[in-house]
Amino acid sequence: MRIVLVGPPGAGKGTQAAYLAKNLSIPHISTGDLFRANISHSTELGKLAKSYMDAGNLVPDEVTIAMAKDRMEQPDAEGGFLLDGFPRNVSQAEALDEMLQSGGMKLDAVLDLEVPEDEVVRRIAGRRICRNDSAHVFHETYKRPKQDGVCDECGGELYQRDDDSEDTVRKRLEVYHTQTEPIIDYYKAQDLVVTISALGKVEEVTQRAMDALKRGDDRK
Known part of the structure; x- marks a missing residue:
């Protein structure tokens, strides 16, 4: 299957992408991973992207498109x-x-992962990261530490990243609504959009997505 995953920040796209790709036996192609790989390996596209980023500018669409094209042409993406x-x-x-x-x-x-805006803000703005190890992540609502502000794993200080603040999250949502959300209508015109709720446990959302993709495939 060839699938595009869409959803606002905080919808759990990265987590769901990894699970779905494994279940469907297809590669998960993430824009973030593409940029990191091209830049770390100093490819021509990576150097070009880095030149824009170092200057504080957005990477042009054509560079992102070229990276995606190169990745989709790799042997593991043939199926x-x-x-x-x-x-x-x-x-x-x-x-x-x-x-x-x-x-x-x-x-x-x-696949459109649908999450109410207030839930997006709650999910992201509630995150707290350990200063000693960024892999230790807690949440004010969903995964509270035993002691406020202290990491259960190592005792490090928990803090809120600048880009996780409520104001920043709402600005990211505005960008999503303005720039990315229009592609849902674009693909609806092609009868490709499958919308599911991204609320609930990770495995519940994954199963919901698998069921919806199967139903969509059966319609064709």
Whole structure:
């Protein structure tokens, strides 16, 4: 299957992408991973992207598109893939369509993870990270530490990252609504969108997604 995963920040896209890709036996292609890999290996695209980032500028769509194209042409993606973070806007969605069509391929589904905005803010703004080890993550609502402000694992100080503040989260949501959400309508016109609730336990959401993808596949 060839799937695009869409949803607001805090919807759990990265977590669901990993589970779904494993269940479907297809590679999980994340924009963040693509950038890190290209930059760390000093590829031509990586150098180009880094030059924009170092100057404090957004990386142009054509660079992101070229990275995605290169990754989708790798042998492990021949049987399908799950895209996470790409396309991020309608221009990128149009470019993806052109790429696939030129190779005689098409998308099978666009999985839209739906989460109420207040829940997104609650999920992200409630996160607290250990200063000693960023892998130790707690939450004011869902995973409270035994002692406020102290990591259960190592006793380190727990803090809120700047980009997890409520104001920042709401700004990120505005960007999502303006730039990324329009691709849902774009793909609805192609009858590709499968929308599910991303509320509940991780495994519940994964099963919900698998069931919805199967129903969508059965309709074709």
